[in-house]
Amino acid sequence: MSRTDTDSKFGDYGGQYVPEALMPAIEELTDAYERYVLDNEDGFVDEFRERLRDFGGRPTPLQRADRLSERYDREVYLKREDLLHGGAHKLNNALGQVLLAKYMGKDRIIAETGAGQHGTATAMAAAHLDVDCEIYMGRTDINRQRPNVFRMRIHDAEVNPVDIGSGTLKEAINETMRDWATNVEDTHYVIGSVVGPHPFPKMVRDFQSVISEEAREQVRDRAGRLPDSVVACAGGGSNTMGAFHEFVGDDEVDLVAVEAGGSELTIDEEEDLAPHSASLSTGEEGVLHGARTKLLQNRDGQILESHSVSAGLDYSGVGPELAYLADEGRVTPVNVGDDAALEAFHRLSKLEGIIPALESSHALAYLEANPESLGDLVVVNVSGRGDKDLDTVIEESDKRNLDAAPSMEVFEGGE
Amino acid sequence: MASDTPATESDITAAFADEPALVAYVAAGDPDAEATKEYVRALVRGGADVVELGLPFSEPVAEGPTIQQAIRRALDAGMTPDRYFDLVADLREDEEVDVPLVCMTYYNLIYQYGPDDVAGPEPFVAAAAEAGISGLIVPDLPVDESDPLKAACDAHGLDLVFIVAPTTTDERLGRMLDRATGFVYVQGRLGTTGARSDVSDETHVSLGRLDETDLPKAVGFGISERDHAREIVSGGADGVVVGSAFVDIVSEQEDTAARLEAKARELKAGALDGAEEMAQPEGK
Numbered sequence: 262m263s264r265t266d267t268d269s270k271f272g273d274y275g276g277q278y279v280p281e282a283l284m285p286a287i288e289e290l291t292d293a294y295e296r297y298v299l300d301n302e303d304g305f306v307d308e309f310r311e312r313l314r315d316f317g318g319r320p321t322p323l324q325r326a327d328r329l330s331e332r333y334d335r336e337v338y339l340k341r342e343d344l345l346h347g348g349a350h351k352l353n354n355a356l357g358q359v360l361l362a363k364y365m366g367k368d369r370i371i372a373e374t375g376a377g378q379h380g381t382a383t384a385m386a387a388a389h390l391d392v393d394c395e396i397y398m399g400r401t402d403i404n405r406q407r408p409n410v411f412r413m414r415i416h417d418a419e420v421n422p423v424d425i426g427s428g429t430l431k432e433a434i435n436e437t438m439r440d441w442a443t444n445v446e447d448t449h450y451v452i453g454s455v456v457g458p459h460p461f462p463k464m465v466r467d468f469q470s471v472i473s474e475e476a477r478e479q480v481r482d483r484a485g486r487l488p489d490s491v492v493a494c495a496g497g498g499s500n501t502m503g504a505f506h507e508f509v510g511d512d513e514v515d516l517v518a519v520e521a522g523g524s525e526l527t528i529d530e531e532e533d534l535a536p537h538s539a540s541l542s543t544g545e546e547g548v549l550h551g552a553r554t555k556l557l558q559n560r561d562g563q564i565l566e567s568h569s570v571s572a573g574l575d576y577s578g579v580g581p582e583l584a585y586l587a588d589e590g591r592v593t594p595v596n597v598g599d600d601a602a603l604e605a606f607h608r609l610s611k612l613e614g615i616i617p618a619l620e621s622s623h624a625l626a627y628l629e630a631n632p633e634s635l636g637d638l639v640v641v642n643v644s645g646r647g648d649k650d651l652d653t654v655i656e657e658s659d660k661r662n663l664d665a666a667p668s669m670e671v672f673e674g675g676e
Numbered sequence: 677m678a679s680d681t682p683a684t685e686s687d688i689t690a691a692f693a694d695e696p697a698l699v700a701y702v703a704a705g706d707p708d709a710e711a712t713k714e715y716v717r718a719l720v721r722g723g724a725d726v727v728e729l730g731l732p733f734s735e736p737v738a739e740g741p742t743i744q745q746a747i748r749r750a751l752d753a754g755m756t757p758d759r760y761f762d763l764v765a766d767l768r769e770d771e772e773v774d775v776p777l778v779c780m781t782y783y784n785l786i787y788q789y790g791p792d793d794v795a796g797p798e799p800f801v802a803a804a805a806e807a808g809i810s811g812l813i814v815p816d817l818p819v820d821e822s823d824p825l826k827a828a829c830d831a832h833g834l835d836l837v838f839i840v841a842p843t844t845t846d847e848r849l850g851r852m853l854d855r856a857t858g859f860v861y862v863q864g865r866l867g868t869t870g871a872r873s874d875v876s877d878e879t880h881v882s883l884g885r886l887d888e889t890d891l892p893k894a895v896g897f898g899i900s901e902r903d904h905a906r907e908i909v910s911g912g913a914d915g916v917v918v919g920s921a922f923v924d925i926v927s928e929q930e931d932t933a934a935r936l937e938a939k940a941r942e943l944k945a946g947a948l949d950g951a952e953e954m955a956q957p958e959g960k
């Protein structure tokens with residue numbers, strides 16, 4: 262990590278649209294980010310790297326996917342973030358921010374979570390580094406991601422249900438911001454993706470960039486050259502920016518961000534609902550959760566409820582840097598629907614022996630649909646493992662009679 | 677462009693001139709637009725000097741549970757920016773409502789308003805001015821991001837009110853006071869809006885820091901009773917901002933207008949008590 266730009270914006274995107282009460286804390290965080298993360302003051306970056314290795318298990322492998330390579334008749338490599346401790350890329354950021362909070366002398370951590378992956382990663386990091394931790398999670402998400410709720414509690418984090426609105430990620434972020442505005446003096450908000458006010462989008466990206474830093478080296482070692490494309494799913498976009506960042510300067514490498522197309526790419530203005538979460542590929546510019554970015558919103562600017570079979574992609578906004586890179590033509594935003602993602606989940610499980618997260622399955626589904634567009638050498642970021650998604654997958658596959666799905670019948674008999 | 681509108685031209689500033697002011701908040705359209713008109717009239721009868729009309733946004737991050745629910749009800753009942761401006765225009769026709777109206781909303785609604793090919797806050801501010809709004813309060817727009825909105829407000833003669841928090845640094849306070857018009861909104865405590873049972877010590881500290889300011893200072897966040905209003909005004913404030921205590925009454929839907937009027941009268945009386953205490957030196 263080296264000092265690059267400390268501007269709060271990416272073109273017109275980004276910025277700091279938060280209540281005044283939080284601005285002093287954000288200024289303090291910006292200062293800490295510049296000193297510790299960019300300038301390695303007090304050896305922060307060295308300690309972070311060491312803990313990522315010893316506690317997190319980095320580096321994660323870049324694996325050649327033999328049967329996918331055969332299927333698509335090109336070289337397909339998987340960046341295995343599913344093998345990071347906790348089962349997703351989320352720990353890279355959570356560990357970085359909890360450690361930074363300690364360097365800043367804050368002894369209370371709060372975080373939002375949607376799928377529960379970021380909440381779990383934060384709870385793990387907080388237990389590892391011995392700080393108090395509270396997680397806000399929407400009621401709907403609590404009900405559909407129960408195992409993660411218990412994982413957080415097992416790590417001694419308090420889980421606070423959020424009941425207002427649709428009870429998903431958007432409301433959980435609102436409520437965590439309210440907690441931060443109340444307890445800002447001793448509390449750090451560990452935001453879970455490359456979203457929110459500056460410096461969060463840059464800082465989270467920097468913590469996640471270890472993905473592309475490793476992948477760039479690894480693909481050169483293995484294939485002798487840079488890939489033709491890097492493919493990653495995008496909710497808020499932290500695994501995405503993590504997988505892209507070190508390749509942004511390599512013009513010959515296409516960067517493809519795959520969003521959740523949900524059940525269809527429509528908008529129900531009557532109900533203020535979008536049955537997808539493709540904010541980067543279909544959204545309009547606006548201001549949400551501290552940043553100017555691309556959003557799913559109605560004509561008036563009210564934020565729409567999004568939807569995806571993958572809880573981790575189910576968000577109406579996206580990181581401002583991705584919005585900027587998409588406008589610049591550097592990142593290609595695309596989307597795939599629920600059905601294709603479920604098919605891809607089963608396909609990877611069967612062909613490669615890897616159960617991917619439903620989020621990551623979106624990236625794999627894009628590869629299935631458009632292999633030619635990705636060139637001869639493709640890196641797909643497998644952002645997480647899919648054990649957390651088994652209940653959803655069984656239920657949703659049953660409903661759909663998917664080609665790739667095994668029988669989901671429950672075994673009867675016995676006692 | 678006249679960017680230095682003297683504070684004295686502001687009808688909001690003028691509302692604080694003679695005695696401590698009561699600034700009363702309700703969410704527009706909760707439970708519907710007609711009811712809001714009745715409530716605003718009741719608040720003015722009870723002594724409100726400025727009415728802050730919330731334009732509901734789906735993600736109200738600065739709000740506590742009471743106002744979050746009011747905003748939900750208003751959105752569910754179909755409140756939109758255009759209907760809001762119609763409501764404001766109707767209120768401006770109403771002779772009983774002879775106080776300045778301030779729009780409190782979040783930046784995305786301001787940013788999105790108007791024709792698709794015009795980005796930025798100008799169309800919203802123009803429509804607000806046309807409808808008869810006197811000023812704006814935008815809780816998610818810190819001074820750092822306020823240039824475009826400030827320019828539009830100056831061009832249309834609207835006040836842009838800034839919120840000073842207990843955590844605000846001196847450097848930030850200076851930047852805010854350079855731009856603030858109308859009044860200074862002093863956030864009485866950390867956290868979100870919502871009625872509380874006491875007055876925070878932070879309030880007194882914040883008021884102390886604003887001693888030198890020419891603009892009137894009104895304290896909000898947590899005020900719900902006569903005695904709070906008294907204590908705050910006797911501590912040097914020029915007014916109080918009250919929201920959740922009124923919104924609680926609206927949410928109960930029982931004899932609403934009469935109870936709003938009585939609550940406004942109670943809070944205004946508290947503010948007047950406070951002014952009287954100020955006038956009488958301590959210990960006499």
Ligand SMILES: Cc1ncc(COP(=O)(O)O)c(C=O)c1O
Nearest residue numbers: 378496497498499500573620645
């Ligand atoms: C495995 C996995 N991948 C991707 C995401 C989406 O987040 P982001 O877009 O920030 O990478 C999540 C979020 O929970 C996740 O758990």
